Amino acid sequence: MSEPAPTSGTLKVFLGMCPGVGKTYSMLEAARELRSQGMEVVAGVVETHGRKETAALLDGIEILPPARLPYRGTELSEFDLDAMLARRPKVALVDELAHTNAPGSRHAKRWQDVAELLDAGIDVLTTINIQHLESRADVVTAITGAPVRETVPDSFLDRAHEIELIDLTPRDLQRRLEEGKVYLGDRARAAAANFFKESHLTALRQLALRYTAERVGVNLREFQSGHRDRKTWRTADKLMVAVGPSPFSPSLIRRTRAMAGALDAPWSAVAVVTDEQLTPAQQDNVTRHLSLARQLGAEAVTVEAISLVDGLLTAARERRATQIIIGKSPRHGWRDFLSKPPALRLLQQSGDIDINAIEPG
Structure with missing residues (x-):
């Protein structure tokens, strides 16, 4: 047996x-x-x-x-x-x-x-x-x-x-x-x-x-x-993702949506308009990307500014964002990314706003 x-x-x-x-x-x-x-x-x-x-x-x-x-x-x-x-x-x-x-x-x-x-x-x-x-x-x-x-x-x-x-x-x-x-x-x-x-x-x-x-x-x-130290759970996370014409933007938007859901945090998607001219195809991409963000529950807006960095920081401060999410090309390392003037300026001028640079995927 x-x-x-x-x-x-x-x-x-x-x-x-x-x-x-x-x-x-x-x-x-x-x-x-x-x-x-x-x-x-x-x-x-x-x-x-x-x-x-x-x-x-x-x-x-x-x-x-x-x-x-x-x-x-x-x-x-x-x-x-x-x-x-x-x-x-x-x-x-x-x-x-x-x-x-x-x-x-x-x-x-x-x-x-x-x-x-x-x-x-x-x-x-x-x-x-x-x-x-x-x-x-x-x-x-x-x-x-x-x-x-x-x-x-x-x-x-x-x-x-x-x-x-x-x-x-x-x-x-x-x-x-x-x-x-x-x-x-x-x-x-x-x-x-x-x-x-x-x-x-x-x-x-x-x-x-x-x-x-x-x-x-x-x-x-x-x-x-009901948890101990209740006040420390009260987070005021607010996320803001930078949106542009890049084909990586939809992935970046979806990952920001996932982060916002995990943190139970509001989020927004911001496209910055500067003097730099976009092609009609690029403008269409930005419109589609903002529409996607809106469908996923974000506040999706376009702001005008003299530069991308100024636009992002102004929009983030107006929304009291705690994190700005930006994309980093998977083809380039961190040294290349940080050597670019906009990325460096954003990091230097962000103050208490965290800059989260991620590779879309």
Whole structure:
């Protein structure tokens, strides 16, 4: 007689807006609580990133040695899925769900390892950042300008019995970054100037909040009103996209619409008319692009100005825009883009308005 198939394990996901909010720390706290209740907990992979307070929470928890995979004359360390299946604890800790496994692993992605553990009846605690959700990756790229290379299908997150949002205000996270509790040295300085800008963190936090609210089936504002530190959720994001005759404009408009939807923010599309003469075909393109923006819910306007930069900045200030979205040709790098006088002037004169230059796609 064959053995009955095991009941599927339960999945708990610790979700954060970005690195450094305390997902792994919270996962380990939960693991220690389960151990105190008599449950067998084994760590398959836990990334402490050198944080002593996080590493201290591993004290007393069994840790499986990593698998060693030969690769181009060296060895790579990876989560040992077979060892965890053989060990078969009640609860497995598997950090960084979106991780791409080393060549030679049974599965290409760590979330597939977790799926196999669940199918074997093992409960799993894991972590993920909002940008790694497949449905949110493009929006995060549009917000931050940083491509998201590792994603987890939303359908896999549907298997989660519980998703716990690990929340931290943008300023608290920036303080942690300054104290060396997220990254160190040059990496910390680069993060502060780019991904960890307050406007980016606010948008990412809003995305994580919205996803969590959707999961539990409540209205976003109801979720905000019951959430701690309520005032920090009150964002006044207003987006403005620069529209021109370029064939990239429709893609830029759609990406701005996606960002506005994710942030629950109003948005506008602005075409600037200067002394520069457009061909009839170019004028038709601008008209079509503004019409598209209007159909997608934007305020679509044309403004006259002595220059493109003056027109964009005036329109943005009149609308109290917090971000101006402009296009960057995928054929040119950032150095070429920043060497162009209009782009440089826009960055220099924008003040507290964020300039978000993205490659249409």
